[in-house]
Amino acid sequence: MIPYGRQNIIEEDINDVCETLRSDFLTQGPKVAEFEQAISGYCQAKHAVAVNSATSALHLACLALGVGVGDWVWTSPISFVASANCALYCNAKVDFVDVDADSGLMSVTALEEKLATAFAEGKLPKVIIPVHFSGQSCDMQAISITAKKYKVHVIEDACHALGADYLESKVGNCEYSDICVFSFHPVKMITTGEGGIALTNSITYYEKIMTLRSHGVSKSRQLPPWAYEQHHLGYNYRMSDIAATLGLSQLKRLGNFVTKRRHIATQYKEKLNNFRFKPILQSKQGESSFHLYPVLVTDSDTRKALYDYLHLNGIAAQVHYIPIYQQPYYKKMGCVPLPNSERCYERIISLPIFYDLTSDELNFVIQTLNDFGEA
Numbered sequence: 341m342i343p344y345g346r347q348n349i350i351e352e353d354i355n356d357v358c359e360t361l362r363s364d365f366l367t368q369g370p371k372v373a374e375f376e377q378a379i380s381g382y383c384q385a386k387h388a389v390a391v392n393s394a395t396s397a398l399h400l401a402c403l404a405l406g407v408g409v410g411d412w413v414w415t416s417p418i419s420f421v422a423s424a425n426c427a428l429y430c431n432a433k434v435d436f437v438d439v440d441a442d443s444g445l446m447s448v449t450a451l452e453e454k455l456a457t458a459f460a461e462g463k464l465p466k467v468i469i470p471v472h473f474s475g476q477s478c479d480m481q482a483i484s485i486t487a488k489k490y491k492v493h494v495i496e497d498a499c500h501a502l503g504a505d506y507l508e509s510k511v512g513n514c515e516y517s518d519i520c521v522f523s524f525h526p527v528k529m530i531t532t533g534e535g536g537i538a539l540t541n542s543i544t545y546y547e548k549i550m551t552l553r554s555h556g557v558s559k560s561r562q563l564p565p566w567a568y569e570q571h572h573l574g575y576n577y578r579m580s581d582i583a584a585t586l587g588l589s590q591l592k593r594l595g596n597f598v599t600k601r602r603h604i605a606t607q608y609k610e611k612l613n614n615f616r617f618k619p620i621l622q623s624k625q626g627e628s629s630f631h632l633y634p635v636l637v638t639d640s641d642t643r644k645a646l647y648d649y650l651h652l653n654g655i656a657a658q659v660h661y662i663p664i665y666q667q668p669y670y671k672k673m674g675c676v677p678l679p680n681s682e683r684c685y686e687r688i689i690s691l692p693i694f695y696d697l698t699s700d701e702l703n704f705v706i707q708t709l710n711d712f713g714e715a
C-alpha cells in the first residue's frame with residue numbers, strides 16, 4: 341500500500357538521537373531550548389515553547405489567552421478534533437465558522453457575519469482558531485483585521501503548515517495572531533515522534549505557556565536556590581531532549597521536504613487530467629507546505645467510489661476531515677452542520693504526498709487516477 345503520508349528517518353537522525361541517549365539529559369537538558377530557538381528562528385517569531393504534542397500546545401495557548409468557563413472559542417470544522425477539544429479542556433464552549441467549500445479554509449466572509457451576529461447578541465468568542473488546512477495559510481491578514489475589530493484573540497492551528505509561506509513570510513511569525521501552533525506527529529512536516537510547539541511574539545503569553553508546561557511551577561531569583569513556587573495549576577506537557585534532538589535533525593531537511601512536496605503537487609496539477617476531480621483551491625497569497633494534497637470530486641458517491649478504487653489498487657488515500665461537529669460528542673453538545681463544510685467534506689480525498697514517494701510510485705498513482713471511471 342502507498343500511504344497518503346509517511347515520515348522520513350535517516351541515519352543522521354538515529355545517530356543524533358543515540359548521542360542524546362548517551363548524554364546526561366534525556367529530558368530537561370539543552371536540546372529542547374536549542375530546538376525552540378531553531379524553530380522560532382526559522383519562523384521569525386520571538387518566542388517558542390516546545391511541548392509533548394500540538395494538542396498540548398493548543399490547550400496551553402487557550403489558557404495563556406485566558407480561556408475559561410463560559411467563554412466561547414471558534415474554530416474550523418474541517419480539521420482534526422484537537423482544534424476544538426483544546427477549548428473544552430478549559431471548560432469553554434465551542435462553535436464553528438464555515439469554510440470556503442473549495443479550499444477547506446476558514447471563510448473570512450462567514451467569520452465576519454458570525455462575529456457581527458455574536459456582537460449583537462453579546463456572545464463574542466474569546467479566541468478564534470483558524471486552521472491552515474493541508475498546509476495552506478488562511479487569509480490571516482483579513483482574519484486578523486476582523487478579529488481586532490471585535491477584540492477577539494487568534495491562535496493559528498498551523499499543524500500542517502510548517503515551511504509554508506504567506507505574504508512573503510514563513511507561517512509561524514505570528515504577525516497576524518497571538519500564538520501559532522505546529523505539530524511534530526510523524527505524518528506532519530517534520531517529526532519528534534510526538535511533539536508540538538507554540539510560537540508567540542508576546543513575552544506575557546510565552547511566560548504563561550512556559551510555566552503551565554511544567555506544573556505551573558516557577559523559580560525566581562528572590563527565592564533560595566533550592567526553592568520553586570507553584571502559582572497556577574499546570575501540567576506535565578514537557579518535550580523530552582530525545583524528541584527535541586530528533587526535531588533538530590529533521591529541521592535541517594525541512595527545506596528539502598517542502599521542495600519535494602511542492603514538486604509532487606506540481607506533478608499532480610500538471611498530469612492529472614480526469615474531469616471527475618480537481619485539486620482544492622490554492623490561494624495566491626502564499627505557497628502551501630503541502631502536508632496534504634486533497635482533491636475534490638463531484639459528489640459523495642464518486643468520493644466513495646474513488647476511495648474504494650484507489651485502495652483496491654494499493655493506494656491508501658484518506659479523507660481529511662469529517663467535520664468536527666459531526667462527531668457524536670459534538671453533536672450531543674448541539675453543534676449543527678454548516679453548508680460549505682458539508683459541501684467540502686462530501687467531495688474531499690487526500691492523495692499520497694510525502695518525501696520518500698518515488699517517481700515510479702507517483703507516476704503509478706497519477707496513471708491510476710487518470711484511469712478512474714474510464715470503463
Ligand SMILES: *Cc1c(COP(=O)(O)O)cnc(C)c1O
Nearest residue numbers: 393394395420422499523525535
Ligand atoms: C495533527 C493535528 C493536531 C494535533 O497534533 P498532535 O501533535 O497530534 O497533538 C491538531 N490540529 C491539526 C489540524 C492537526 O493536523
